[in-house]
Amino acid sequence: MAGPGPSALFDAPSAEVIAGALVTRARKRFTSTPDAALAELLADTVFYERKRLEDGHSEHEAEYAARVDDAATCLRALRRDDMQTALLRLVDSYAREIHNPFSPRTYNFATRVLPPALTRLLSASRGRDVVLGPLAGRSVDPASRIAIAGPLEHIADLARKGTVILAPTHVSNLDSPLLGYALYAAGLPPFAYGAGLNLFSNPAMGFFMRRLGAYTVDRRKRNALYKDTLKDYSIEILRRRSHSLFFPGGTRSRSGRIESRLKKGLLGTGLAAWQENLAAGVERPDVFVVPCTLSIGVVLEAESLIADSLADEGKQRYIIMDDEFSQPRTVAAFVRQLLRLDARVHVTFGQPLDVLGNRVDTSLRSLDPNGQPIDRLGYVTDPSGLVVLDEQRDHLYTARLARKLCDAYKADFVVQSTHLAAWAAWEALEAQHPGLDVFRLVRLSADQREVPRARVEALITGALTALGDQPRAGPATAGRVLDEAVTLFANFHRVRALEYTAAGGVRLAGELTLYYRNRMDVFDLPGATR
Amino acid sequence: MTRCALAGGGDRLKAVEALLRAAGADPVHGAGAAASELGADLIFVDVEPDRMTATLGALAPGPRDQVVIVSRGLDGATGRRLSELVEAQTACVRVGALAGPLLLGEIERGAPSAVLVASPFHSVTQAAHDALRSPVCQVYRTEDLTGTELAGALVEVLCAALGAARGLGAGVGLQALAVSRGIAEGGQLFTRVGGQARTFSGLAGVGELIAAASVTDHPSLRRGLALARGERDAALVTLCDALLKRVRDLPITQGVRAVANGDGTARSVLQALLERDPGAE
Numbered sequence: 095m096a097g098p099g100p101s102a103l104f105d106a107p108s109a110e111v112i113a114g115a116l117v118t119r120a121r122k123r124f125t126s127t128p129d130a131a132l133a134e135l136l137a138d139t140v141f142y143e144r145k146r147l148e149d150g151h152s153e154h155e156a157e158y159a160a161r162v163d164d165a166a167t168c169l170r171a172l173r174r175d176d177m178q179t180a181l182l183r184l185v186d187s188y189a190r191e192i193h194n195p196f197s198p199r200t201y202n203f204a205t206r207v208l209p210p211a212l213t214r215l216l217s218a219s220r221g222r223d224v225v226l227g228p229l230a231g232r233s234v235d236p237a238s239r240i241a242i243a244g245p246l247e248h249i250a251d252l253a254r255k256g257t258v259i260l261a262p263t264h265v266s267n268l269d270s271p272l273l274g275y276a277l278y279a280a281g282l283p284p285f286a287y288g289a290g291l292n293l294f295s296n297p298a299m300g301f302f303m304r305r306l307g308a309y310t311v312d313r314r315k316r317n318a319l320y321k322d323t324l325k326d327y328s329i330e331i332l333r334r335r336s337h338s339l340f341f342p343g344g345t346r347s348r349s350g351r352i353e354s355r356l357k358k359g360l361l362g363t364g365l366a367a368w369q370e371n372l373a374a375g376v377e378r379p380d381v382f383v384v385p386c387t388l389s390i391g392v393v394l395e396a397e398s399l400i401a402d403s404l405a406d407e408g409k410q411r412y413i414i415m416d417d418e419f420s421q422p423r424t425v426a427a428f429v430r431q432l433l434r435l436d437a438r439v440h441v442t443f444g445q446p447l448d449v450l451g452n453r454v455d456t457s458l459r460s461l462d463p464n465g466q467p468i469d470r471l472g473y474v475t476d477p478s479g480l481v482v483l484d485e486q487r488d489h490l491y492t493a494r495l496a497r498k499l500c501d502a503y504k505a506d507f508v509v510q511s512t513h514l515a516a517w518a519a520w521e522a523l524e525a526q527h528p529g530l531d532v533f534r535l536v537r538l539s540a541d542q543r544e545v546p547r548a549r550v551e552a553l554i555t556g557a558l559t560a561l562g563d564q565p566r567a568g569p570a571t572a573g574r575v576l577d578e579a580v581t582l583f584a585n586f587h588r589v590r591a592l593e594y595t596a597a598g599g600v601r602l603a604g605e606l607t608l609y610y611r612n613r614m615d616v617f618d619l620p621g622a623t624r
Numbered sequence: 625m626t627r628c629a630l631a632g633g634g635d636r637l638k639a640v641e642a643l644l645r646a647a648g649a650d651p652v653h654g655a656g657a658a659a660s661e662l663g664a665d666l667i668f669v670d671v672e673p674d675r676m677t678a679t680l681g682a683l684a685p686g687p688r689d690q691v692v693i694v695s696r697g698l699d700g701a702t703g704r705r706l707s708e709l710v711e712a713q714t715a716c717v718r719v720g721a722l723a724g725p726l727l728l729g730e731i732e733r734g735a736p737s738a739v740l741v742a743s744p745f746h747s748v749t750q751a752a753h754d755a756l757r758s759p760v761c762q763v764y765r766t767e768d769l770t771g772t773e774l775a776g777a778l779v780e781v782l783c784a785a786l787g788a789a790r791g792l793g794a795g796v797g798l799q800a801l802a803v804s805r806g807i808a809e810g811g812q813l814f815t816r817v818g819g820q821a822r823t824f825s826g827l828a829g830v831g832e833l834i835a836a837a838s839v840t841d842h843p844s845l846r847r848g849l850a851l852a853r854g855e856r857d858a859a860l861v862t863l864c865d866a867l868l869k870r871v872r873d874l875p876i877t878q879g880v881r882a883v884a885n886g887d888g889t890a891r892s893v894l895q896a897l898l899e900r901d902p903g904a905e
Binding site: 450452460462463464466468469470471472473475477484486487490491494 | 663684686687688689712713714715717718744745746747
């Protein structure tokens, strides 16, 4: 099952060309930007970046730091020409940092030795071990590690006839290699992917970077100019027919919940690229969006993530550098366990959508909620076919796409024994300690965190019925679901999310159990207290 | 010139038509045609909530269309707002709602009036403004579609309550109490379900209430008069249920529901409401 040829990103234009293109875009935007707003853009950059750079920066940021200083200087005299020049030089810096497929950093990591376990995962999963299941019938070979499902042929066809944005849920930093692998195994072309700078601290990412054509995203940069440049970059590469992958949730889910509120900045670039394509009259102007729902039975970084989620407001961190993923040995051990046990990883590609979130059929037509074909051009053109620009309207269109993606994440999520058992145990715990909120519950002592096994099983049974035909993996009866969950939890994490006690009960871990329980939040399940 | 089409019937739509003509537009009656045949920039829809699904099926508004809901009320089956039905059942995304007293008699006489058009899409509110604005009609705009639709639904109930009070022979004092408690109830609803509180205190809520309170013959008041006579009103029960599903604690709505469902006479329910402990204001 050889993958298809490289996507456009591998014939990528040079940093020069891209930087030029992004500077042109910025310049065009600035023509309708009043002086005060330009000054604001500069001030915003200086505010965020100067402090960060002063705290210490590496060699290769020296030139950028100088440009930030220049920007600060411009703020004294506020002459439009100077301000614009300073801003465009910053855009140029950003462009070159983002689009750097052959940067020394990338090259170094790509040539390092992968941890043996990860190699085995990827090589062992070629051919025999991977089952590509149709969306409807979800029978997975029990020996397989990664189950990939979805309308793969349809997606591959869309990728040939248009440009595709893949929008996956985000759970773990292992999602990237996982997705890179899944795309390969599914016969889909590689996707451009904004790899967070912090990911470079883990040496095991070479494979996915070759596969995914990663560009770099520096999440430490919070200034509006950088974010605008990133969006422009995304539009630019989509227009050059590079399929793209980004996590609309922005970052890994801290609480364990499935994403319900998405960041719409990058998500809106598909709509922008489509309109530009239409206005330019190019062939194959369409941009499609494919949701992708990951379900991982055990999550490597669960402990760090939930701890961060529960941390005091203000102490929560957008970028976590020191979690389980940052230690190669921890990752290797985790992946080894994944292979040893029957831990399931499910990658579900959803029904393809247009940039407003309508379903798209195999003839590339958008469909209304009743399945009738519609002409999506009507959303952005006037009766004569001219594209009508309306940013305010576009924000709302993208918000709609986001809602449809969340619907898909919920519909396609594969419920596993760990999620179900954690949810049931947590329900039982809440019922046992009425009136205690989440923060008090996670701080209960060990003996207070024990619940009767029968109770947990009864709740699981109720949930199984309520879930109906929600995709599921694992045993079909409550007792065996609980057994499987306890076994998996015993073999991963320092702390056991669920374990059996001598007295025949079930003990929860607290935070960690909550993490797995939260994945079930989107479903309306009959609880203990209701 | 904004090309407008009208789908459905009813007094509110007639009022809209009169306003459009006063502004120099020449609206087209849809008469069951599909939106694609109408070629309109704006389609005003006014049908009873329980006929909305069928109407949308025939109209089939698509990507290019902009729909403005003139009907008041909520979907009986699901309790959803009518704009949500458009979103759920069609490919049309640009939806708005029209609120305001829309008193046909006054409008036909050329008396000045005002309407509120609500939509998160500026293109919709702008088009509606351009179509309706005239020397006899002021057009207010808001992005708060949720609030406007909920206000319209609650106002329907509160007008029925007011009508019932009148039908029982309530004096001005009691009617004033009914209106002000109704406004408080609106605040209750809004703080709980989102939508801006300001929307209810504007044209879509209080404005309509005051208009209803000031006239003797208002369609929603007539409903209330019927309640006072002991008649039941199934549609009103459904509407109250849809509101109560969002917020349980709406005394007037609960009262109206009881009377409309035949669970108590208007008099007894009114008495019970008066006997409630007012609590802190």
